[in-house]
Amino acid sequence: MAAPALAEDNPFAPGWTLNPLGSTLGFQSVKNGTKVEMNNIATFGGHIAPDGMAEVQIALDSIDTHIDLRNVRMRFLFFETFKFPTATVTAKVDPLVLEGLKDGPRTFAVLPFTLTLHGVTKEMSAPISITQLGPDTVAVASVGVIPVVAEDFALTEGVAKLEDAAKVKLLPVGSVSFDWIFTRDGAAPMVAALTTGADAAKETRGAFDAEACATRFDTLSQAGNITFRSGSARLDVAGSAVLDTLLDVVTRCPEMKIEIGGHTDDVGPDAANLALSEARAAAVAAYLAERGAGADRLTPKGYGEAAPLLPNDSAENRARNRRIEFKILD
Incomplete structure (x- = not known):
């Protein structure tokens, strides 16, 4: 199986779109020292441009902790989504990271990226895997977890608010993981644009009980x-x-x-x-x-x-x- 677009001069042409079907984004939090809780983000979208510039937007209102009370606390007390509704990941992808796909369906790389969260922008990097699923489809996934430190993104006060509200002690760092499917533009119908606010929130529509x-x-x-x-x-x-x-x-x-x-x-x-x-x-x-x-x-x-x-x-x-x-x- 040929690597995606490697036979072409530009491996990213004509662009690649993040497909939410089959894609996942989650994070782990730890409370009271030992209890690990798994959480998901339901709504995100992104694109890789022909020049290799990638951007993913994450709707923080779509957090899903599987409990409505925790969802609301995470949105209002921690992420303050009424002020900062989205997190944004950007990266300039070097075509050389795809070279390993010439020899097999999967390759690994360390990808530098920029994360903007809660009004703060920070340069980071993470090990990732890139897997070719078909001539027009690739999976990009984290290898292990990516630590996100609350202090780095002015979220220390948010941690304190969560601790006060839930009467727990929280580890001030979250562990993020993702598995994203990208489809070559034109090879499949375009996905819907990123939604935020009530359209993205994991909550009942209409009147609340x-x-x-x-x-x-x-x-x-x-x-x-x-x-x-x-x-x-x-x-x-x-x-x-x-x-x-x-x-x-x-x-x-x-x-x-x-x-x-x-x-x-x-x-x-x-x-x-x-x-x-x-x-x-x-x-x-x-x-x-x-x-x-x-x-x-x-x-x-x-x-x-x-x-x-x-x-x-x-x-x-x-x-x-x-x-x-x-x-x-x-």
């Missing part, structure tokens, strides 16, 4: 991504992504009435903190109501500094105490 609603409101309360200008009830633009995610959840829980609770740290007079927390809760309610959430379903309430999550004894703890929480009302 009561448990799914409770999971999402609780997790969004823990996310801590709704922010304000210092000493102000004016919503920070940086928080609009999570507010839009919140709007989607409120819309998909149409029978629920929600309390929007504002909380502050202990800096400043009690009365001023109470007033500020009330104004901030009202600002979130107004944002949602203006976009069709239904003002009669939203009850803003200020708690001031009366219900801290943590002792107000450090800048980090005070930041955690300045928050918006959501509660389903009876």
